[in-house]
Amino acid sequence: MANGVKMPYLGLGVYKMTNRDQAILAMSEALKIGYRAIDTAALYYNEEEVGEAIRNSGVSREDLFITTKVWNADQGYDNTLRAFDTSLKKLGLEYVDLYLTHWPVEEKFVDTYRAIERLYEEKLIRVPGVSNHHAHHLEKVFLKANVKPVVNQIELHPYLTQEPLRTFCKQNDIAVTAWSPLGRGGILQDETIARIAGEVGKSPAQVILRWHYQHDIISIPKSVTPSRIEENVQIFDFELSSEQMTSLNQLNKNQRFGQNPDSFKFDF
Numbered sequence: 001m002a003n004g005v006k007m008p009y010l011g012l013g014v015y016k017m018t019n020r021d022q023a024i025l026a027m028s029e030a031l032k033i034g035y036r037a038i039d040t041a042a043l044y045y046n047e048e049e050v051g052e053a054i055r056n057s058g059v060s061r062e063d064l065f066i067t068t069k070v071w072n073a074d075q076g077y078d079n080t081l082r083a084f085d086t087s088l089k090k091l092g093l094e095y096v097d098l099y100l101t102h103w104p105v106e107e108k109f110v111d112t113y114r115a116i117e118r119l120y121e122e123k124l125i126r127v128p129g130v131s132n133h134h135a136h137h138l139e140k141v142f143l144k145a146n147v148k149p150v151v152n153q154i155e156l157h158p159y160l161t162q163e164p165l166r167t168f169c170k171q172n173d174i175a176v177t178a179w180s181p182l183g184r185g186g187i188l189q190d191e192t193i194a195r196i197a198g199e200v201g202k203s204p205a206q207v208i209l210r211w212h213y214q215h216d217i218i219s220i221p222k223s224v225t226p227s228r229i230e231e232n233v234q235i236f237d238f239e240l241s242s243e244q245m246t247s248l249n250q251l252n253k254n255q256r257f258g259q260n261p262d263s264f265k266f267d268f
């Protein structure tokens, strides 16, 4: 990435893993089979479980890439510093690899990012970043930032290809991470994806995650099922042809399964 830090192309997303035992099992399974990145957030109420799975795994800290995010209610400069401290304690870590503004809360997101920058200067995080930022949010951040966000984590899958924002991020050396890369499971039945899956002898989920990878997009699919956790990383032994990539690109309908940052209600 722009600051020289390496991040795995695939990580485990852990949103809605709130059952403690199930969460620890899923995370431990992922670490056992070779995942090295986990994407959590204060909002997911499972940072303690992430910490426990890491400690149980025996994987060395420097081989892991842990992402967490400051929730909307905790934004602003001082609040973000406090929220980070709480997350760090829950995770039981000495530093976090990537810390993100979860959503661009109006009037606060620029100060939130300035606090993230301070954490970066203090070496408490290795990578400063944001999530759910449109180009107009990023432009506001650039005006006050010494270091541009290195990552923008956005909803991105074949039904929401985000081409203008991807181009903007590329021009500004910002790595893009796809959240809900599988459209929350809602695009797995698509006929074109199923056809291509048949052609390459892979599952629909693997085709979608390979499409992200060939576009240089990091993805963080979520599953609690061990066989799917494993399936989702078996994407490095095949390649989609340019015709197959084009067919997948053409599925774009600007369809969101989550919220649009411009109309997100920040009142909770």
Ligand code: NAD
Residues within 6 Å of the ligand: 012, 013, 014, 015, 016, 039, 040, 102, 131, 132, 153, 154, 178, 179, 180, 181, 182, 183, 184, 185, 188, 205, 206, 220, 221, 222, 223, 228, 229, 231, 232, 258
């Ligand atoms: P996803 O696109 O990863 O889809 C997850 C669902 O797909 C699972 O619940 C499961 O039912 C299904 N699935 C997963 N693997 C499968 C497989 N191999 N075969 C069949 N079905 C499969 O959706 P998500 O959980 O919304 O997004 C992934 C991660 O992105 C989250 O866990 C979280 O870490 C992150 N996220 C971030 C934000 C943000 O605002 N920054 C928002 C949403 C999610």
